[in-house]
Amino acid sequence: MSEKEKLALLEDMFELDEGDLSADTVLDELDEWDSMSKLSLIVLMSDEFEKKLTGDTIMTFKTVGDILNYMG
């Protein structure tokens, strides 16, 4: 999956428009980065990447780029 496709998945998850996110986007500066979107991220990782994301790992994510790296 290309970085563009991964970003599109995250934009869809956050209900943002195309191009709203980049690897440099700081998660804590996003209004949408709340407990429900963190839960959504766990589901997305499981559905799309077969990865079991935990709350502890989420706490290490600072930017969208960190999530993209985790997606692999």
Add this chain to the structure above:
Amino acid sequence: MNNILNLKNKTVLVTGASDGVGESVCKLISNLGARVIMVARREEKLRDIYKMLDGDGHACYSFDLSNIDEIELLVKKIVSENGKLDGIVHCAGVAVARPLRQMKYQVIHELMLVNFYSYFELVRVFSKKCNNNGSGSIVVMSSVSARSGDKAQSAYAASKAAIEGSVNVLAKELADKNIRINAITAGMIKTRMFENFLNRYDENSIEQLYNKQYLGVIDKENIAYAVAYLLSDASKFITGTGLVIDGGYLT
């Protein structure tokens, strides 16, 4: 004084027996004299718990309860090998945490198979004359989510609400057969589901849980005590209800 929770000579089928509340129920009711028929998917784990049971005459069956069409055959086999049943405890269940926007029909369907359809099929089959001893008690695990679920629990809450809705109707239908049916409306219990919750949610959500469930997270044994009571004749006037054991969650 005699033990009022005596389950001697009662044969009880327990689903979800290899883990969590089901495991605690098997251990406790065997200690109270019941013959325990354990049903769960994981055969190895079932055998481990089987060895820990008190008394004789227990049996275990490895079975995936999402195979609804095979449940009647399973019960027939169990009855032919162990005699008719006196009770069912349905502890098997799965929890799914998914926000609405990521919910899929297939996820709801798979959850309902284990949490609701398998329970309903077990009750239907157990209620046949050929499978029970002319009376019985059915206990099914429900959750506070059936009445006040948290965000992302819509499918799980719906499955438990379906159970509670059916219990009060089935109580009336089964009364003529001397069969009682009750749910246990439980708060958060110290099981694998709780560990998953801790892994999945942030500190804020966990603090909120402790604020709501102010008596603390429930020990599995405390649920098993209530199951034993509902199986026993001590509770012979209780049917069609959801017994709330929630550490204060719903207050």
